[in-house]
Amino acid sequence: MTYINKEIKQNHIRIYELAKYIGQTVRVCGTVHKIRAMSGFAFVILRTETALLQCVYDEKTANFSVAELKENMSLCVTGLVVADTRSKVGFELQMREIEILSVPYEEPPIVISGKEVSTSLSSLLDYRPLTLRNEKERAVFVVQAALARGIRTFLEQNRFVEIHTPKIVSGSAEGGANVFGLDYFGTPAFLAQSPQFYKQTMVGVLERVYEIAPVFRAEKHDTSRHINEYTSIDLEMGFVEDFTELMQLETAMLSFAFAFVAEHCAREIALLGAKVPKICGIPAITFAEAKAMLCAPDGDDFEPTEEKRLCELIYKQTGSELVFVTHYKTSKRPFYTAENAENPSVTDSFDLLFRGIEVTTGGKRIHDYETQVRKMQRLGMDVNAFASYLMAHKYGLPPHGGMGIGLERLTAKLLGFDNVRRATLFPRDVNRLTP
Amino acid sequence: MTYINKEIKQNHIRIYELAKYIGQTVRVCGTVHKIRAMSGFAFVILRTETALLQCVYDEKTANFSVAELKENMSLCVTGLVVADTRSKVGFELQMREIEILSVPYEEPPIVISGKEVSTSLSSLLDYRPLTLRNEKERAVFVVQAALARGIRTFLEQNRFVEIHTPKIVSGSAEGGANVFGLDYFGTPAFLAQSPQFYKQTMVGVLERVYEIAPVFRAEKHDTSRHINEYTSIDLEMGFVEDFTELMQLETAMLSFAFAFVAEHCAREIALLGAKVPKICGIPAITFAEAKAMLCAPDGDDFEPTEEKRLCELIYKQTGSELVFVTHYKTSKRPFYTAENAENPSVTDSFDLLFRGIEVTTGGKRIHDYETQVRKMQRLGMDVNAFASYLMAHKYGLPPHGGMGIGLERLTAKLLGFDNVRRATLFPRDVNRLTP
CATH class of the missing domain: 2.40.50.140 (Nucleic acid-binding proteins)
Structure with a gap:
């Protein structure tokens, strides 16, 4: 011994x-x-x-x-x-x-010791184990780690408790077709699109919780904004009176995390030529106001080009590269979203747009059991299939809300990338399952 | 606005x-x-x-x-x-x-305001959203969060960079049958049993990396030690000369993390009547020595009862509730494990046992491309199927090693639970997919 x-x-x-x-x-x-x-x-x-x-x-x-x-x-x-x-x-x-x-076995097919890796995005990703060794490429993930660490530090200072919720689930939180199915010992199961049900449940247990973990979307569209597995920063908190409190929390959190990155990754930020915004506050505009500002036709959501143009307009008007859009239509938001008390056709919800793209979705949730069940029935949902989720509501749940932030998108926008894959270590998309 | x-x-x-x-x-x-x-x-x-x-x-x-x-x-x-x-x-x-x-909709069917929840483990888990509200039940997860936070703090002080690797993968790291399959847009894919390939790859990029994330094992045995999805604390580091360095790191890390828990969760630890070991050092014994000490028949691994008895013997002899077992047989360890230079029938690997059960598996890895390929061929593996993994080796990888620690098992043992489900927020096993 x-x-x-x-x-x-x-x-x-x-x-x-x-x-x-x-x-x-x-x-x-x-x-x-x-x-x-x-x-x-x-x-x-x-x-x-x-x-x-x-x-x-x-x-x-x-x-x-x-x-x-x-x-x-x-x-x-x-x-x-x-x-x-x-x-x-x-x-x-x-x-x-x-x-x-x-000693390496072979000369690499791509030069990685230059300032940049001179190759297509597709080769950059095909040879990820190699190309990540480039100084700039790896700096992206040093920044990403600091960003997550800054957010975590803020959340822990504010007494959120970290949780670990299952990714193999029996039902889908967000609904829709973009869910991966699998066979779980003979029972059909799914990969979690978000920890939504579990984080709400945990509000009834620990009041303030967070999780930074993978989520899965069987997204068939091959766009620069989508990947099929990403890291979601999820938080949920109890005793929220007004959903503005959630936006305040996010403003404070991103202000802290961006400053944390600027402090801890000064070298990487300079190397990548990125500009980290200093956040003192973030303007907020309603969805209807935003559509009017864009002179855009009414609709349930923004087109990607509209999100981009909205950010440009807000930047010109306020100097802010971030903007909250609030009061999305009830028809567009998931069934658990709280409706606005004065106008139930809109929700007490928000998105955060950053440099032209949505990086956060959040809002107040329905906490009352009967209100939630009635809404599900109205939407033609099978309430029994959600029995274990609704247990939290049934036995009492405080008013609450939360948000989900895509870590890769946030990193990409912080570093000025157009394609989220640039800020994803080993991206998964409809055409990519390796490396 | x-x-x-x-x-x-x-x-x-x-x-x-x-x-x-x-x-x-x-x-x-x-x-x-x-x-x-x-x-x-x-x-x-x-x-x-x-x-x-x-x-x-x-x-x-x-x-x-x-x-x-x-x-x-x-x-x-x-x-x-x-x-x-x-x-x-x-x-x-x-x-x-x-x-x-x-206001709650219904009276709960189980009393949660007592010191304990007086019900079977099965009901405890069936009604998890409710039973977690019990003071002791939720304390378990406050301790678990602190344990992960202590480990994270230690790793960040030691300059490990946090990474996020994909959970939908094209090949299986650990081999064997206990892997969940899924259909990925017409291509067969799997849920990652560990981030092994990716963390090794990242040693070539950032030298020291870690990840705390879910892993998936299609374990068909319904035992008190197994769950089918758990939170794995994975780390990997470069420039390891001797695998003893990895055990030193783990000793220092658990020493730090246990002290962190004792400091930050004094109330929860007292409530749960748990005893947190103070770690100054951990005894290490070879697999062969351990089998001899147990007077057990030779074999590739321990029986659960042998692990338990070994811990008892070590505790009697040294007062330590933790013990490293080293030099497991090459036939038993995965293909990427480094063989011992003096005796290639055993590996430069270790497990950590804590209060009767294995909580960590680690070791040195093969870093040389040709050595790894030859070993895979010897084992009859299809080397081409691992091309994207082997890219790291091919273009040069420093000597390295690492470990994986099950967060739920570690929490369970720290709190003196026999069943890992007690320390799993929403466990998944062969019979349980909800809540």
Whole structure:
């Protein structure tokens, strides 16, 4: 028997700690990203975790030949840390010796060490395991992680409890045809389109809950805005009197999360040339007002071009790149959405549009059992099929509401991408199931 | 157009802030959990977020009748906050007036306001939306959230980047029959049994990654240890020289996370009568040594009873409730597991057992392309079917390893439950698809 100590032993220095070792000889590990060789001298760019490290090879001081190195080789370098103001990280490494840990089998078919990966979106995604190694491509997902972390931090400060709800479900929350079916030991089941039923149920248990987890939509349209599996940031809270409180919460949350990203990912944001909005407040406009502003024909929803133009108009008028649209028609919103007390043909609901596209859907829900059942009956729904969902209402549920935010869409818009796939690690669409 | 400000307006005081208002009259919202009425006087226990609040009704000072109240009614209470040393939270609320927000439709069929819910596990789960409202039942998920948060905090301090990988996949990572299939627009697809392929791929991109997300196992056995969908805490890291480093990391992580739970959930832990181990180190024993210690017949794995007895023996010998078992047989571990350099019939892998059950599986992986392909061929696997996974190896991958931890099992064992369903919010098993 041996004994595993909780002290983590590390035989190499991590990139984040390196600034403390200026003037010292250290062992650093990474992968060769790029080699620029001159006569007897070379720059070797090492790809480490989330940063690139410039290593300087000089045949006079190194005990190996630079010809031994090739791109995508993993190694540990022993060398001297030298302050260098030209370097982004403030220092570089003078190479003394190397230990090669791993050698690639093949030259990559796509160059990943350039500023950008010069290829089509389709190849970018086909070769995702490789192309993600590009500095800009991977920066997208460092930003995405920080964005989710900022949101999580805000929610935890506001005492939302994280929950984990099932993705294999017996019924569909959003209705419609775009649901994936599967066989569950002989019973037909579905992949959850959202954690809607469960998060509402949990309002009756813990009052404020959130979940950041995959949701599934069998969307047959191959557009730049849709993917068939995405990460949904879902939250739900009790004792909401007016659905404006939900928009306030989202405003505060995005204000916090965007500032969090700006602070923690300054390098990645600069690298990607993105602009992170500072949010103090967000304008809100009703759906009817928005349609009027657009001089658009009435309808249940916006066309994608209308969403885009609305954002442009609001930006010109207010300087805000975000806008809430409220009071969507009752006919368009799911059966659990609360109707407006003064005008039941519209709902106490909202979408948030950001740089031309919807990134959030939210609203107040129906909390009263009889009101909900009557509405379902009116819509011709089979109330019995929803018995386990309605249990929460039946035994008492406070007034509540919540929202769902698409993490990939939010990341894409934050970084100025037109296609949500650019901000999806391994996207799934009607034509794509790998990698 | 209106303007949504980021200042969150709240017309009630939250339970966490209440201690600041002793001596003041405030408005508090919650749900009636229990009423103990005497003549002209009553205790009304209000269920608020994660704590119960004792409210005192006195007909002389309240402007309503206690008869208006019923259990599971949601309301806002205006009253005076009074210090009370007998109360767990240190204060109580003297009720002045109420505003009823929601009335239950039906009396619940199960009493949830007692210390425990007195019913079978099956009813507990059938009525989950209701039974979770019990103080102890919901405390389980407050602890679970804190456990995940502790782990996340540790991983972020150690610069692991959170990723979101697809759950609809084209191939199966773990192999075997226990995989759910589905039709993906005419192509056969599967629900991911683990993010194994993707997290390994991401080692080539960001070096250290983690994901806390659902995984799916079409497990046909209806046991106390298995559920068919669970929350897997997956991490993977590059530049691992020896798989002991992975066990060190887990030891440090669980030490941190358990201390985090003990600090943040002292009330819930006490309520549940749980004991949270203080971890300074964890003993490790090889699989062969463990089998010898048990005087058990040789085999590829442990029987559940053997795991239990091994934990008892280790506890007696070392006082540790956790034990690593290392060097499982190559024949038993998945194809991507690294074989031991000195003895290729065993792997550089480990399980962590906690209070009688396996809660983690981890190990070093094969990082070299040719080694991996040769092994797959030896096992008779179709290498081409794994082309997108093997892309990471082909273009160079550092030595790496990682682990997967079942959040529900870990929570169950931490709280001393025999059945993992007790620590699963809405469990899925061969007989259960609702609620």
